[in-house]
Amino acid sequence: MIPDLPIATVTVETLPALAVFFVFGAALGAAYFSTLRISARLFSEKASLAAAALTVARFAVLALCLTFVSRAGALPLLVTAMGLVVARWFIVRRISRSSP
Incomplete structure (x- = not known):
């Protein structure tokens, strides 16, 4: 028998x-993927320790932030992850337009 679990609903409140949470996820994703680009550049410049x-x-x-968000529940975690994905899309799009 499956126990009754509370269902998170989206209301006006x-x-x-x-x-x-979405904006936090987008900011976290922008920082994460921007530093990923810096890490890739450092690896290519043979600065392995810094990278x-x-x-x-x-x-x-990222793990610390997502852990704290998960304490708020599944729906905030999902919305934060959506912000991360949207930020990744914008960062990749910006990089692909700027590189030859």
């Missing part, structure tokens, strides 16, 4: 909070 440190820091910050 929860929309502002979800918008904040590895930046990579570890990038993963740690």
